[in-house]
Amino acid sequence: MTTDPWGRVDDDGTVYVRTSEGERVVGSWQAGAPEEALTFFRRKYDALVTEVELLEKRLRTTDLAAGQALASVDKLRATVREANAVGDLDALSRRLDALAERAEERRVEQKHAQEQARTEARDIKERIVAEAERVAEETTHWKSGGERMRELVEEWKAAPRADRATEQTLWKRMSTARNAFSKRRKAYFAGLDEQRGQVRAEKERIVAEAEAIADSTDWGPTASRYRELMQQWKNSGRTDRTSEDRLWARFKGAQDRFFEARNAVFAERDAELRVNAEAKEKILEEARAELLPVRDPREARARLRDYQERWEAAGALPRDARDRLEGAFRKIEDAVRKAEEDEWQRTNPEARARAEATVTQLRDSISQLETRLEKARTAGDARKTGELEEALTARRSWLEEAEKALEEMS
Template identity: 55%
Template sequence: MSSDPWGRVDETGTVYVRTADGEKVVGSWQAGTPEEALAYFERKYEGLVVEIGLLERRVKTTDLSAKDAQAAVDHLRQQVDEHHAVGDLAALAVRLDALVAAVDKRREERKVQRAKQHDESRQAKEALVTEAEELAQSEQWRAAGERLRALVDTWKGLPRLDRKSDDELWHRFSHARSAFSKRRKAHFASLDAQREEARKAKEKLVAEAESLSGSTDWGVTAARYRELMAEWKAAGRAQREAEDELWNRFRGAQDVFFAARSGVFAERDAEQSENLKLKEELAVEAEKLLPVTDLKAARAAFRSINERWEAVGHVPRDARPRVEGRMHTVERAIQESEENEWRRTNPEARARAAGLTGQLQAAVDKLRGQIDAARATGNNARADKLAKELEGRQALLDQALKGLEEFGG
């Protein structure tokens, strides 16, 4: 018979292990000596020690799940409880109990962690839903669409909640995305319709612009092109490809017209510049007629100058008032000379002037007599009043005499 502190082998080859409840049969050994039997079951015990040690390290240092850890503990406990090893089985049981406590603690920690993750995930998903519902009302189609796609990626990266909560939040999230997509689709459908209307309107404008490109009615056509441009801007934008093609045709038609007008205007400007030089020479010739000393000769000379002036043609608009003003000055001087001559030689006007002068002279003489009479009788007040009236009549008489002198005395 052989024994050690934790077990023994009797003469029949039965192996026992000592426990707090007494000896327990470990097994039977018939293949060798009792020492070999004990050594075999002691090695089995050492194997259990190693396995428990490994499990302790895994529980402490890895993310081994509580379920897997508990299954490993149960498997080792079964081997310890079945007493198939020789050694301090009670110590192994204590270590397994400690492992169970550690696993339970980890399970609680994981439970708390999962609850925290669940709350964080719920809050995160609720925030995503809230933002998605706000974006569903946005009209920033590109930015909002890109942001919604990013929210979907964020949602996929979050842990799932319980099925009911997750489904409810996802339904709201999905509904917001669908609402935005529906609004965006309706917006662009409306935009496409507007652009199609703009294309049709601009095709009409292009057709008219092209029909006007050969016009030589410069003023009317240029005004119509300005109106067409205003109508073009008011029509809105067509589809990009159509817009570019129509705009090139529209501008091309205008360019043809305005290039032709510019050519004509350039020729006209050159001609008018030459006309200005000629009219300035005629104005100098006319100004030499002043002052008028021989009315008949001045009138004839001015008539000749004016005939040549009318034959010259237009001058540049900005120079017209200046050069024409010089001719008008000469013309007015000749007209004034004619009027003065007419007044001087007009018998009826002379007679009227002489008659008026005589009447005024008689009135003045009469007033002087009345003044003298009033002063002789001592009526100075009447004399002063008549003297003031005399001043007015004398002034009129002086004017009349001056006018009469213009008729030659």
């Protein structure tokens, strides 16, 4: 009989392995020496050791799933338990037990990581859905809103997956938000189409009236009506671009036809009125030379009446000279009127009485302040002295102005 620490070969060629549970037969050897039998069955044991070592390395150096690792451990356990090999099978079983413990730890870690990942995925998709709902409820910028909705769908697809129930609930909210946005957008544009139809009808009416009066020769009222029609056009809003451009071209064409005709008539009329402008230029020069500056308001008023009569008699002015000449003549009238007002103020008894009273009051006040100042200086009251000196300075300045005003009234 040939023996080994972990097995033996009986005289009849039966091969045994020793385990903690006792000996068991692993095979029979009839073809050669017993030592060769033990060597053969030891190699089978070494192959099992290699499998266990490979599993240990995979569990240690890779992200092998815990479930897969446990399945491999269970499979190797069964193999070791029934192995036809000679070696320390109990040691292999203990190594597999240790592997099972590490795999269970990994199962807990992977479960925690999976739960954390699902939580993060839920948070990401909650944010995506919340923004989609906000866009669906609040936005009125339909183009950018639609683009953002598409981006959110892509973000959803790229985001990690949460648990099935959460995915279904959140996707239902996402779909509801997208549908709500589409309905709001469709309703808006349907309303916009209706509104544009109303605007188009209003502008058709405006254009029809503009074309109807385009050949009018009632220049003033018609020009005013065109201004009113233009304001109505602006206030009516905008229709679709094609209709807007077409109607505006018609409106502008009618308006241009009227104003071109009016301008032609006015240009001819202005040419006839040039002689009036020349006459009023002379009247203006004479009035300036005689009346300005105003020395005697009464005489200036009398002479101004003559110039005003001549001015009216000279007739209408051409448009390009009207504002300039009329404005210059009004300045002469204003100068005469102001001179009359100044003269009245100067000679007004009530104004003079008020001016005299003001002068008297200021003189009395200055006298009282001078007395108080002298007492303060004598008492050595620096603060009071400073206050009274400031008050005296101010009132003397007021008195000087009041005396000038009173002198001008004399």
